[in-house]
Amino acid sequence: MRIAGKGLLDRSKPVAFRFDGVRYEGLEGDTLASALLANGVRLMGRSFKYHRPRGVLSAGSEEPNALVTIGRGADRIPNTRATVQEIFSGLDAVSQNRWPSLAVDLLGLNDLAAPFLGAGFYYKTFMWPAAFWEKLYEPAIRRAAGLGALSGQADGDVYDRAYAFCDLLVIGAGPAGLMAALVAGRAGADVILADEDARMGGRLLSETGAVGEEAGVSWAGEVLAELESLPNVRLMRRTTVVGPYDQGTFGALERLGHHLPHRGGGPLECFWRIVARRSILAAGALERPIAFRDNDRPGIMTAGAVRSYLNRWGVSPGRAVTVFGNNDDAHRTARDLVDAGVHVAGLIDSRHDAPQSDLFPVYRGAQVCGSAGRRGLENITIRSIAGEDRLQTDCLAVSGGWNPSLHLTCHMNTRPHWREDIAAFVPAPGAVPGLSAAGACNGTFSTAGCLREGAAAARAALEDLGRTAPPVVVPEAEDDPYRITPLWAVAGRGRAWLDFQNDVTVKDVKQAAAENFRSVEHMKRYTTQGMATDQGKSSNVAALAVLADVTGRSIPETGATGFRPPYSPVAIAALGAGGSGKGFAPERQTTSHAASLDRGAPMIEAGLWYRPSFFPAPGEKTWRQSCDREVRMVREAVGICDVSTLGKIDIQGPDAARLLDFVYTNGFGSLQVGRVRYGLMLREDGYVMDDGTTARLADQQYLMTTTTAAAGDVMRHLEFVTQGLHPDWDVRLISVTEQWAQFAVAGPWARALLNGLLDAPLADGDWPFMACGEVSVMGVAGRLFRISFSGEHAYELAVPARYGEALFRELVARAEGLGGGPYGMEALNVLRIEKGLITHAEIDGRTTAFDLGLGRMLSSKKDFIGKTLAQRPGLLAADRQRLVGLKPVGAVKLITAGAHLFAAEAEPLRANDQGWVSSTAFSPTLGHQIALGFLSRGPERLGEVVKMVDHLRGVETLCEVVAPVFFDPEGGRARG
């Protein structure tokens, strides 16, 4: 219920929303949790395993119980904490993990079976038969126990990502964080102040104490106004710093759209990578509950949460509130409630020396040992020396003390330190380089202490940054001592809950110890305590205290489990922001791209490049029709193909030839200016890395060509050789792949076509096979290479890329005039298979020059990379699978790539495998299927019939082993 005169919300701004289909009204600034509590709704979810009715435990992102799904349809967001979700007009929230409804949950039957479902139950019960786990048990268990579900449809939301850099990152905008940001901001440092809340101020928004001469909230408002006015300070609201990474980098999730009724195409979230020279953790502290029988009933929540709901949102979660604590801070809740006119039925303090009050009854040295009520708290049982007593109450505010929010200091694998005086862990100094903790997250719980530590941390950071701290007066504030006597669990029968989100009880932890899972890490895995999405924020310390107690060790001896990033859950969509759709990888387009699309060519991806598969002519219905025509066109007339994607590396300098001789297996020293040579490149381990041609353009200038696929690898290889192996060589490399648009002009009419285009016709004899040189193409300076990947009389003509599209259109038009035209990747592939020329289908990283029939290219006259290891006996063994050609000879005419080869009479089993098919095509030139493959002792078996079996496609074909060159083996056509 809303309390008159309390809260920081504007009562004149009502907001209507829905929860489980019912319409409610809240106020602008409400969270879903505060608005539901204001409407008297306490039941907000069902627990994970036992489907116990649950209400909110907290008022912040640590909330384990009140998880809801926001929205419906494709973009619905499950597992949203009601304590974080701001309400907006039209908000549609639905409860989770219940069937058919939150109030009547039939799966609540699990709770009746609880005696059988304790920790370790699954491990022990569903062991046999093994296959049943995956098929039967796990799906059934997952259906019954679980969280909300995604829609299963593609996420239509927009996610943003960004980098930010600053001198100082301040994490948390409570008193410590605000003070730190103010000091550093006034010093002129670049400051980022990030806070997960929609409104900055931290606990100052939830407490009534003064800072200086004014209310804490007003002080926070003034500081924020000043920070807003500083150009060097960036305030990031609704931004959770989720983890620290190396070199001062932090991941942070900014929630941009979750609170907006209409996002108008704007992003839902932004994932930030913030790099800070120094950082201050001012994340505050989280209150911990005390375990007692049935302590999970809706209406039971932390005492600090009750103050938040009262002081910030003007809501009392109950009409007759009781408070149960073991520390002085709990008394503040009772005082604030009385001040607001809310009836406090009693304060139960486990300490015999607890302070007294004349505002409300104080039960000293007493404990709450049970609760009752249907779907919500109705009464509690109090145990003291005098015996047990019942007290009517609809809200119990519990405080077992405070745990510093040190999570980020554990993310780099440092364990926190135990402080006996506050019965809590504090961050280990230096846990994250450059980061210091200040305020409550450092174990300093008074407001004045937080302000002092925030200022001190900022001054220290400024000194590190080489800046002078400005004179800033730290205001006076509440400086009460924090008095606590630890109480983790109230003894007694029944189930006392530690981990609300994973339904782990005190009994479960004791059971783990009884079964000898005494290490805190083993206890965690055995019980699943702390393994839910809240990472046990509200339960870890209590659980290990119970474990310590039952194993007779101290808490420091027992040790603590760590925390991992992210601090609170982050959607994968946010982490992958910018990486979906076209953001996944760059597209590289050739200069002829548009012209190819104009002709209806489908594109095929080659690495990042897009290349035309084929160019459909009118009437052609299948790719094969187009491909066959294009092959015949090249064999009989002339074809044009964009080959710009091949890597082109410009190599210059006095030692250029030495480099080539070192990276290629064959000699390049004798290559003349104006000539091109085919080269083979090995990896250091002796296997083939890449092949290509290299042209000598001038005395000390070479142009190396690589395959499209290996262009980057070869460049990196050359950089490694010149920087790492031979920094003494005077040679310079640069990629010129993008500078030149290059087109193959292939076929009997190639020269005729070029002569119509070049400003000086090619003279007979001047341009033999493997010649190269400069030419003038319609007034543009270009380069011409007489090389052939098709086996035909062919050239590759290169011009600066700006002329690429125009030249391609011109070449195609002229080719068509000669009965030719453009050809794509399919035809290019057929042409090279007909000629037995290899690509990366054959150079797959496992083949050697010996395997490829190129053993004679390994020069004996010089050293080159891979030479020594290529001589290993295993790489020269006669029974290696070596390159052969294959053609069908039986009734079945199909040869499929990837199929395996067997002796004709052998069973097609793995043990009998003799090789495989690497490339295959229908040859329109020869009129039948042809293939390249690798066969054990292949070159010795020419003429033999082997059996090709494709187990995946169910094809079995008898093939004759032939030489890999099917067409024009003498090469007369290319040379002629």
Added chain:
Amino acid sequence: MAELTAKSPCAGRLPLTIGAATVTEETLGPMTSIAPYRGRQADLAAALAAAHGLGWPQPNRSLTGAGVRLIWFGRDQALLTGAVADPALEDMAALADQSDAWAAVRLQGEAAEAVLARLVPVDLRRAVFAPGATLRSQLGHMPASLTRLDDHGFLILVYRSMAGTLLHDLKTAMEAAAARG
């Protein structure tokens, strides 16, 4: 005889303005990569000064002269734009024509830094990355050269073949920056 028509990498696709940022195609003229041979750095710097009025740029710096700019482009490498490199430099350095290899755009506006903060994982704050500063880094998934021209203007170079992706990524980032209002 007909002439071959030249086409720039971003032809027909720019300019583009979203929010407080505008992308235009930048015409840099001739572009030549220059890589000094061993021990010739000093000679090269002198020759550059004589021919183009520029020295050799320190790493991550660019130099500007009358119509020309020399951009540090990597280890022992710089890119001369705006003038054809003096042939005399060939003695001291490997020269390669790169006039057509790069798509060059200018990103200008109050939001330029915010746009790049979504694409480039490097500190580009004015105080750290002042006019004249340059770097080779990634822009989205693309290798890029980035130079700050003035308080709110950047020169971006990516491989010519990636011009489409550059504009896609810039547009996405500009929309995200503009969504912040």
